[in-house]
Amino acid sequence: xxxxxxxxxxxxxxxxxxxxxxxxxxxxxxxxxxxxxxxxxxxxxxxxxxxxxxxxxxxxxxxxxxxxxxxxxxxxxxxxxxxxxxxxxxxxxxxxxxxxxxxxxxxxxxxxxxxxxxxxxxxxxxxxxxxxxxxxxxxxxxxxxxxxxxxxxxxxxxxxxxxxxxxxxxxxxxxxxxxxxxxxxxxxxxxxxxxxxxxxxxxxxxxxxxxxxxxxxxxxxxxxxxxxxxxxxxxxxxxxxxxxxxxxxxxxxxxxxxxxxxxxxxxxxxxxxxxxxxxxxxxxxxxxxxxxxxxxxxxxxx
Numbered sequence: 309x310x311x312x313x314x315x316x317x318x319x320x321x322x323x324x325x326x327x328x329x330x331x332x333x334x335x336x337x338x339x340x341x342x343x344x345x346x347x348x349x350x351x352x353x354x355x356x357x358x359x360x361x362x363x364x365x366x367x368x369x370x371x372x373x374x375x376x377x378x379x380x381x382x383x384x385x386x387x388x389x390x391x392x393x394x395x396x397x398x399x400x401x402x403x404x405x406x407x408x409x410x411x412x413x414x415x416x417x418x419x420x421x422x423x424x425x426x427x428x429x430x431x432x433x434x435x436x437x438x439x440x441x442x443x444x445x446x447x448x449x450x451x452x453x454x455x456x457x458x459x460x461x462x463x464x465x466x467x468x469x470x471x472x473x474x475x476x477x478x479x480x481x482x483x484x485x486x487x488x489x490x491x492x493x494x495x496x497x498x499x500x501x502x503x504x505x506x507x508x509x510x511x512x513x514x515x516x517x518x519x520x521x522x523x524x525x526x527x528x529x530x531x532x533x534x535x536x537x538x539x540x541x542x543x544x545x546x547x548x549x550x551x552x553x554x555x556x557x558x559x560x561x562x563x564x565x566x567x568x569x570x571x572x573x574x575x576x577x578x579x580x581x582x583x584x585x586x587x588x589x590x591x592x593x594x595x596x597x598x599x600x601x602x603x604x605x606x607x608x609x610x
Contacts, residue, residue, distance in 0.1 A: 313367075313584070315350075315367065315368050317368055317369065318367045318368050319367065319368070319406075319407070321353045321365055321367065321406070323342050323343075323344065323355065325404060325405060325406055326342050326355050326357075326363050326365070327342060328403075328404035328405070329363075329400060329403060329404045329406060329410070330342075330357075330363070332403055332404055333398075333400055333401060333403065334398050334400075334412065337357060337358070337361065337398075337412070340357050340358035340361070341356075341357075341358055342355050342356070342357055342363070343355065343356045344356075345362065350367075350581070350585060350588065351366060351367060351368065351370075351371035351374065351524075351526070352364045352365060352366055352367060352371060352524075353365050353366075353367050356415065357412065357415075359415065360414065360415050361397070361412055361413065361414065361415055362412070362413050362414075362415050362416075363400075363410065363411075363412055364410060364411045364412075364413060365400075365406065365408070365410040366408050366410070369408070371526070372408045372409065374526030375408070375409045375410065375411055376409065377452065377525075377526060378394065378396065378411070378525050378526060379396050379399055379411065381448075381452075381525060381528060382394055382395065382396060382525060383395075383396075384448055385446065385448075385525065385528070388442060388445070388446050389439065389442050389443070389522075390438050390439060390442050391435070391439055391519055391520060391521050391522055392416055392513075392520060392521040392522075393521065393522055393523065393525065394413045394414070394416065394523055394524075394525070395413060395414040396411050396412070396413050397412055397413065397414060398411065398412030398413075399411060400412065416513055416520075416521040416523065417513070417515065417520070417521075418513025418514055418515045418520045418521055419513065419514060419515070420509050420510050420512060420513065420514075421509050421512055421514045421543060422509065423509065423542065423543050423590075423591060423594045424545070424594070426517065426543075426544075426545070426548070427514075427516065427517030428517035428518070429544060429545055429547065429548035429551075430547065430548050430551050431517055431518055432514065432517060432518065432519060432543075432544070432548065433544050433548040433549070433551040433552040433555070434551060434552075434555055435518055435519035436507070436512075436519060436539050436544075436552060437551075437552050437555035437556050438555075439504075439519065439522060440503075440504075440507075440533075440536045440537070440556060441555075441556060443501070443502045443503055443504055443528075443536060444501040444502060444503075444533060444536075445502075446502035448502075451500075451502065451529055451530040452528075452529040452530070453500075453529050453530060453531060454500075454502075454503045454505040454527060454528060454529035454530055454531035454532075454535055455505050455506065455526075455527035455529070456505055456527070456531075456535055456569060456573075457500065457503060457505060457529060457530065457531015457532055457535050458495075458531060458532065459495045460490055460491055460493075460495075460565060460568050460569060460572065461491060461495075463569075463572045464487075464491065466572070466576060467487055467571070467572040467575055467576065468484070468487070470572075470575040470576045470578070470579055471483050471484055471487065471575050473579040474575060474578060474579060477578065477579075477582075478575075478578075478593075478596050478600075479600060482600050482603070482604075483571065483575060483596065483600065485603075486567075486568070486571055486599060486600060486603045487568060487571055487572070487575075489564075489568075489603070490564060490565065490567060490568020490569075490571065491568070493561050493564045493565050493568065494561060495532070495565075496531075496532035496533070496534065496562070496565070498533075500530035500531050500532070501530060501531070501533045502528070502529070502530055503528065503529070503530070503531055503532075503533060503535040503536040504522060504525060504527065504528050504535075504536055505527035505528055505529065505531065505535045505536065506524060506526070506527040506528075507522070507536055507538055507539045508538075508542060508588075508591070509539075509542065509543050509591060510524075510587070510588070511523050511524045512539075512543075532562075532565065533562060534562045534563075534565040534566040534569055535566075535569060537552075537553075537556070537558060537562070537563065537566030537570075538566060538569060538570045538573065539552070540552050540553065540563075540566060540567075540570070541566070541567060541570035541571075541574075541595045541598050541599050541602075542570055542573075542574065542591055542594065542595040542598075546602075567599055567602065567603070570595055570599060571595070571596065571599045573592075573595070574591075574592040574593075574595035574596045574599070575592070575596065577589065577591070577592040578592040578593060578596070
C-alpha cells in the first residue's frame with residue numbers, strides 16, 4: 309500500500325527523520341541502509357534498517373503508550389510462545405523533530421498472509437491454534453487488560469454507527485441482525501486469559517504457508533479468549549476455520565462472540581480505511597462476507 313497518511317492527526321515521518329534519530333541516539337546503526345517498509349499496519353511507521361533491524365515509530369499520539377507496553381511485555385512473553393515475536397534491541401527517545409518514544413527491533417522475515425491466497429490453510433490454522441493456546445497458558449503477574457477483551461456491548465454504539473455508514477456497500481440489514489444475535493450471547497464468565505487481541509493478517513508473518521512470527525503486541529493482555537479467534541473470520545476459509553475451532557475445542561458461545569467481535573472490527577475498518585488502506589479495507593470486506601455467510605448457514609441448519 310502507499311505510504312500516505314491514514315489518520316487526520318498523523319505526523320510526518322520520513323527517512324531523513326529516521327536517520328537523524330539514529331545518528332543522535334544509535335550512531336552504531338546510523339550508516340546502515342534505511343528503507344520504508346510498505347505495510348498495512350495503521351499505528352506505526354516501519355523502516356527496515358540494514359538486513360537485520362527495523363525501526364518502528366508511532367504515527368499518532370494514541371499509539372505512543374504502546375511503545376512502553378511492548379518494551380515491557382515482549383521479552384516476558386517471548387520464551388512462552390511457539391513462534392518468533394518482536395525483540396526490542398533499542399529504546400528510542402523523542403528528539404530530532406520527533407515527539408515520542410520509538411523502538412529498534414530485530415527484523416523478522418516472512419510475508420503477511422492474504423485471505424483467499426493461503427498456501428496451506430489447514431496447516432496455518434493449526435499453527436494459529438498452537439499460538440493461541442500458548443497465549444492462553446501464559447501466567448504472568450500484573451497483566452494489563454486486553455484491548456477489546458471485554459463485553460461485546462462495549463462495542464455496540466460504534467458497531468451500529470459503522471454499519472449505518474456502509475449502506476450500499478454491504479447488506480446492512482444482515483449485518484445488524486448478525487450483530488444483534490452476537491449481543492444476545494452471554495459474556496465470558498470464566499477467568500480472563502492472555503490474548504494477543506489483534507490477530508489481523510497484517511500482524512502475522514508466514515513462510516512456505518506456515519506461521520513464523522506474530523508481531524504488534526500493543527493490544528495484548530487478559531480478557532475474553534474469544535478475542536484471539538478472529539482469524540477464523542478474517543483469514544481462514546471454511547474448512548480451515550473448522551480445523552482452527554477443533555484444535556482449540558471452542559464452545560458455541562465463545563465461537564459466537566468471536567464472530568461478533570470480528571464483525572464489529574470489520575464494519576469499523578471498512579468505512580475508516582476504504583480510501584486510505586486498501587489492504588485493510590479488502591480484508592474487512594472478506595471478513596464481513598464470511599461472517600454473514602456463516603450466519604446464514606447456521607440459520608438454515610437450525
